[in-house]
Amino acid sequence: MTAPRTSRYARDVAVVAFAQSDHLRRTDELSEVEMVMPVLHEVLAATGLKAGEIGFTCSGSSDYLAGRAFSFTMTLDGVGAWPPISESHVEMDGAWALYEAWVKIQTGEADTALVYSYGKSSPGSLRDVLTRQLDPYYLAPLWPDAVALAALQAQALIDAGETDESALAAIAARSRADAAANPHAQLRGAVPQGDYQVRPLRTGDCPPVGDGAAAVVLAAGDLARQLCERPAWITGIDHRIEAHGPGLRDFTDSPSTRIAARHAGVFDAPVDTAELHAPFSSQEVVLRKALGLGGIGTDTGADTGTDTGADTGTDTGTDTGTDPGTETGPGTVAVNPSGGALAANPMMAAGLIRIGEAAARIHRGASDRAVAHATSGPCLQQNLVAVLEGDPR
Numbered sequence: 001m002t003a004p005r006t007s008r009y010a011r012d013v014a015v016v017a018f019a020q021s022d023h024l025r026r027t028d029e030l031s032e033v034e035m036v037m038p039v040l041h042e043v044l045a046a047t048g049l050k051a052g053e054i055g056f057t058c059s060g061s062s063d064y065l066a067g068r069a070f071s072f073t074m075t076l077d078g079v080g081a082w083p084p085i086s087e088s089h090v091e092m093d094g095a096w097a098l099y100e101a102w103v104k105i106q107t108g109e110a111d112t113a114l115v116y117s118y119g120k121s122s123p124g125s126l127r128d129v130l131t132r133q134l135d136p137y138y139l140a141p142l143w144p145d146a147v148a149l150a151a152l153q154a155q156a157l158i159d160a161g162e163t164d165e166s167a168l169a170a171i172a173a174r175s176r177a178d179a180a181a182n183p184h185a186q187l188r189g190a191v192p193q194g195d196y197q198v199r200p201l202r203t204g205d206c207p208p209v210g211d212g213a214a215a216v217v218l219a220a221g222d223l224a225r226q227l228c229e230r231p232a233w234i235t236g237i238d239h240r241i242e243a244h245g246p247g248l249r250d251f252t253d254s255p256s257t258r259i260a261a262r263h264a265g266v267f268d269a270p271v272d273t274a275e276l277h278a279p280f281s282s283q284e285v286v287l288r289k290a291l292g293l294g295g296i297g298t299d300t301g302a303d304t305g306t307d308t309g310a311d312t313g314t315d316t317g318t319d320t321g322t323d324p325g326t327e328t329g330p331g332t333v334a335v336n337p338s339g340g341a342l343a344a345n346p347m348m349a350a351g352l353i354r355i356g357e358a359a360a361r362i363h364r365g366a367s368d369r370a371v372a373h374a375t376s377g378p379c380l381q382q383n384l385v386a387v388l389e390g391d392p393r
Contacts, residue, residue: 007235008265013105014224014231015216015388018356018363019043023186023212023344026122032066036118036213037078043215044114047227051080054217055110057087058101060094060117061348064129075118086110093117094214094352095277095374095384101218102237111220118213119347126209126347133377135244146279147206149378151198153251154282158200160252163285165200169193171281172204172342179339186210186344207279212346214353232359232370232388236264239384241377251379257290260385266291266371271387273334273361273370275354279341283380287373291385293333337361351375355386362390 019042027035044051057079061072072089079085086109090097094117101113121129127145134140157163172193179185186208194203217227224231240256242249261267274293278284288294336342338357341350351374361367369389376382 009106011106011108011220012224012233013102013218013220014228014233015355015359016219016224016228016231017043017046017217018215018360019046020184020214020349020353020356021212022184023208023210023346025186025208025210027120027211028122030211032061032071032075032118032120033078035120035211036075036116036215039118039213039215040078040114040116043116043217047217047219049112049217049227051085051114052083054112054114055086056101056104056113057085058089058097058104058113058115059087060090060092060097060115060352062091062119064132065119065121065124065347067123075116079114079116093277093348093350093374093376095355095372095386096239096351096376098216098218098352098355099237099239099384102234105218105220111223113218114215115218115352116213116215117349117352119349120211121209121347122211130378139245146378147201148198149246150206150280150282151201152246153286153379154200154205154280156251157282157285162252162289163282165202167285168200168205168281169202171284175281175336175340175342178337179343182338182343184212184344185339186212188339188343201280201282205281207341207345207350208343210344210346212344212349214346214349214356216352216356216359228363230363230365230390232362232390234386235389236266236387237385238263239382241382242380244381246379249379249381252286254286254290254380254383257287257373257380257383257385260383261291261371264371264385264387266385266387269369271333271369271371273337273358273367275338275340275358275370275372276336277341277351277354277374278336279345279350279375281342283375284335284340286380288335291371291373293335334367351384355388358386358388362388365390365393368393
């Protein structure tokens with residue numbers, strides 16, 4: 001029996017359904033619409049709702065991946081935009097589309113929301129595309145790709161004595177071993193570490209490049225209980241951002257994740273599941289420290305790190321960025337039991353999938369209180385943290 005949930009918001013909102021595609025290296029035969037439509041049909045069928053019964057629809061995608069402006073309007077054909085619907089879009093991971101939909105429901109303007117996101121990375125060079133996230137005047141012209149920047153972060157962690165190459169390999173191996181039970185994962189089971197991509201990161205430390213889509217349905221209050229036997233209630237959600245320039249940040253820590261986690265209530269009670277959007281093995285080390293999850297395979301009774309001092313996020317109040325002292329333990333936390341982003345990392349959908357996977361564990365009774373994390377930008381620049389809870393059993 002778990003303790004009763006406590007609500008900090010005007011309305012109780014839950015994830016009542018989650019669906020995702022099989023994540024594949026290439027889907028040349030499918031358009032974005034054809035990739036998204038089966039996922040939308042599956043998630044709506046799980047609730048019994050029709051598209052016209054959804055109060056708000058919000059999507060997340062990237063025009064840079066699609067190679068054309070306003071590409072998301074084409075996928076609305078998969079939703080069905082007639083009769084007219086209330087719809088919005090974010091040029092970000094679908095986790096931020098979920099945040100917008102959650103806010104919409106909190107205002108009372110909708111009772112249900114359909115959130116979906118998708119990305120096709122296969123048509124181009126993802127490493128080149130992601131350089132467009134960087135400062136356009138000083139950094140982007142140098143074309144430092146996401147793997148090179150992540151390698152700088154990994155080396156900083158190694159130099160600080162917080163990890164080593166064998167520990168990073170263990171994270172990658174554990175993630176893909178866990179993914180063996182995930183039929184949607186792109187990489188499952190034993191995967192060789194391979195050669196260095198950018199030292200100290202080997203191929204196994206990096207996420208697979210592939211195509212995929214995901215969707216969730218949100219609902220408020222009693223309607224959520226009608227649509228789902230055990231809703232995954234969003235009892236806390238927050239997102240924060242750090243400085244744009246990599247040289248202005250401490251790569252061995254993520255104060256924005258810690259601040260978002262505190263405002264979402266992560267540290268208020270133990271969690272049993274953590275779905276972390278860590279595309280590179282080294283980033284799981286950073287996120288474990290920020291969320292107080294302890295080291296690999298250890299209990300979470302003690303924090304493995306301390307805050308570096310001044311808050312580098314957007315919080316301008318009295319928050320000093322320090323951990324409040326309440327850990328997410330005791331007890332062992334299942335970290336990325338789905339395999340995480342090291343098993344499947346569809347751009348613009350991997351963060352939403354972390355929330356969906358955490359919710360799915362609550363739906364089937366495998367979890368009571370979970371933390372889900374999504375990231376955007378180079379080296380964990382922007383981070384969203386959500387706490388999901390099931391009704392007491």
